[in-house]
Amino acid sequence: MSETVLDRIKAYKLEHVAACKQAVPLSEIEARARSASPVRPFARALHEASQQGYGLIAEVKKASPSKGLIRPDFDPPAIAAAYEEGGATCLSVLTDGPSFQGADDYLVAARGAVSLPVLRKDFMYDTYQVAEARSLGADCILIIMASVSDAQAQELEAAAADWGMDALIEVHNQEELERASLLKSTLLGINNRNLKTFETSLDTTRTLAKLAPIDRLLVGESGLFTREDLADMARFGVRCFLIGESLMRQEDVAMATRDLLSQPLTAHGGM
Numbered sequence: 001m002s003e004t005v006l007d008r009i010k011a012y013k014l015e016h017v018a019a020c021k022q023a024v025p026l027s028e029i030e031a032r033a034r035s036a037s038p039v040r041p042f043a044r045a046l047h048e049a050s051q052q053g054y055g056l057i058a059e060v061k062k063a064s065p066s067k068g069l070i071r072p073d074f075d076p077p078a079i080a081a082a083y084e085e086g087g088a089t090c091l092s093v094l095t096d097g098p099s100f101q102g103a104d105d106y107l108v109a110a111r112g113a114v115s116l117p118v119l120r121k122d123f124m125y126d127t128y129q130v131a132e133a134r135s136l137g138a139d140c141i142l143i144i145m146a147s148v149s150d151a152q153a154q155e156l157e158a159a160a161a162d163w164g165m166d167a168l169i170e171v172h173n174q175e176e177l178e179r180a181s182l183l184k185s186t187l188l189g190i191n192n193r194n195l196k197t198f199e200t201s202l203d204t205t206r207t208l209a210k211l212a213p214i215d216r217l218l219v220g221e222s223g224l225f226t227r228e229d230l231a232d233m234a235r236f237g238v239r240c241f242l243i244g245e246s247l248m249r250q251e252d253v254a255m256a257t258r259d260l261l262s263q264p265l266t267a268h269g270g271m
């Protein structure tokens with residue numbers, strides 16, 4: 001089988017983590033994590049927001065493998081502040097450099113500019129990265145089921161819990177959903193983008209939302225552009241969203257965020 005983007009990312013990420021461990025030992029990263037700013041409740045914030053309206057994880061994303069450069073004038077703290085002003089519930093900050101032009105410093109700067117909980121959006125394989133995420137101030141990590149074994153997922157999830165962080169478990173198909181159901185985390189992301197082919201379809205959420213355990217808080221991820229998209233997802237029980245590109249392409253990010261979160265009126269004029 002030919003190598004996918006996800007395979008390529010995994011290969012360089014494992015090398016990167018090995019180099020980081022050589023440069024900064026785990027004991028030092030753990031010391032930094034212990035003195036990091038207190039954890040902000042990520043899952044709880046989404047749960048509460050989704051009771052009133054929608055929960056939004058707004059992504060600070062400069063570029064991506066599928067779209068190339070998305071936002072040339074990239075200022076993470078200003079974007080973070082605009083997201084908060086527009087009503088976002090949480091932030092997601094990409095820290096991967098080679099594929100997303102992200103950086104650890106972006107997370108630190110974005111989180112420092114707001115009071116929102118923050119997801120470290122990266123490709124996690126090693127508990128070292130979880131401690132590192134906390135040392136940067138992250139409140140939640142991402143676990144991509146397409147890229148880890150069950151044992152790795154459990155280990156990463158347990159490490160996040162040990163640091164008081166939440167974990168967003170991401171799935172793209174039924175097999176990954178069944179594996180994710182064995183984990184404890186309540187946050188279940190359904191990624192509409194196939195990370196191996198980049199094909200994006202909201203049918204992924206429409207199909208998988210019905211199969212998810214009822215105790216999970218579902219997060220629709222990727223390929224969401226309009227209020228109608230969100231209303232469509234809400235009909236399938238999904239009221240939390242992870243959105244990057246559509247907001248990052250807007251000149252007025254705060255206004256675009258506010259607009260996206262306002263629910264369309266029904267034919268009867270109600271919500």
Ligand SMILES: O=C(O)c1ccccc1NCC(=O)[C@H](O)[C@H](O)COP(=O)(O)O
Nearest residue numbers: 064065066195221222223242243244245
């Ligand atoms: O976005 C990509 O091209 C991508 C490629 C390979 C692995 C992951 C990728 N994206 C991560 C994400 O899932 C998205 O950044 C996130 O869900 C937001 O998606 P969007 O609103 O479509 O920017």
